[in-house]
Amino acid sequence: MLIACQLAGETLVSIGRLLAPSFVFPGPVAGMLLLLAFLGWRRRLPIGLDAMATGLIGILSLLFVPSAVGIVQYGGLILEWGPPLLLALVVSTVLTLLVTVGTYLALARLSNGEKP
Template sequence: MTEIPAKPLRPAEWLGGFTVLILCQLAGETLVQLLRLVLPGCVFPGPVAGMLLLLLILTRIGNRARPIIASADGLLGLLSLLFVPSAVGIMQYGDVILAWGGPLLLAVLGSTVLTLLVTVGVFLATDAWLARRRG
């Protein structure tokens, strides 16, 4: 069965989706800064709060989320451009990386393994919670 291709987005829809993404990040940053006024020790990152807000919005608007998703996909397609400055930094500070390469590599590998373990743990806990909730 062939799928009918979706109608292409108009420029205004792309702009609207991008605007929602930026406003969610701005709202997340604002909420975290306001929270830091009340709780100075709060270290919650603003972009993560913005992503949680975006998740809430996406669950509420359902099928009308197409412009937001298309804008996010477009940004993800450009994500590789963010690696260019880091590659230039590696070339510029090669001697520092050679001097500190061992501890740096150990820190990167350790944090990666820890992140994977925490991610798997959260997934398993969420899966078990959803299984109990379903019955």
Template sequence: MIGAIALLCLCQLAGEIIHRLSGLPLPGPVIGMVLLLGWFALMPRERPTLSAVTGWLTAHLSIMFVPAAVGLVEQGPLLARYGPALVVATMISTLLTLIVAVTVFRLAARRIPAKDEAP
């Protein structure tokens, strides 16, 4: 279990290093996931161990949010001052994201013929 967690951390660290040294426009964790995928291609026997570890981590994912919640509590005065504006900005950006996503989906759906239609 420790080895699998170390592998996850090592891939993420390597991804961060590659990102910072190369200036690639991809986040370090994404590069780390690609490295992990390459590791799986080379060492397929590692999959069961890592599956067990990632299942455990996913089951206890709520623990990962405790530091963020503590940070929010510590920033109470700032949230009281800027909170309403943050809520409005979040709602507007979410609505705009939904509108853009629906529009793109509809445009893409028009370009792809249905299976029962002749091309």
């Protein structure tokens, strides 16, 4: 079922790219959304899907190996560009939080009938 959903997702994305070449969406994510829709429609887990999902979660940490290899392989590049990237990440996160809080406070005042 997992492979069928991924194949269906990849097929849908490929058709989308044929119709609109600028269409960009990952096929596995489309397959996961199809699986979610199927499970929501059935309202119960098919036999064996729970055991397979538990097994996949058990080996999920293996997915971190390629990123660790990339960090080791490109360590010099990360040391060179890491501080500016980290600064940009921190600044953008703080700005996002400030805008989010400001929007929430403005909407809270509006919902209470106050002027912003």
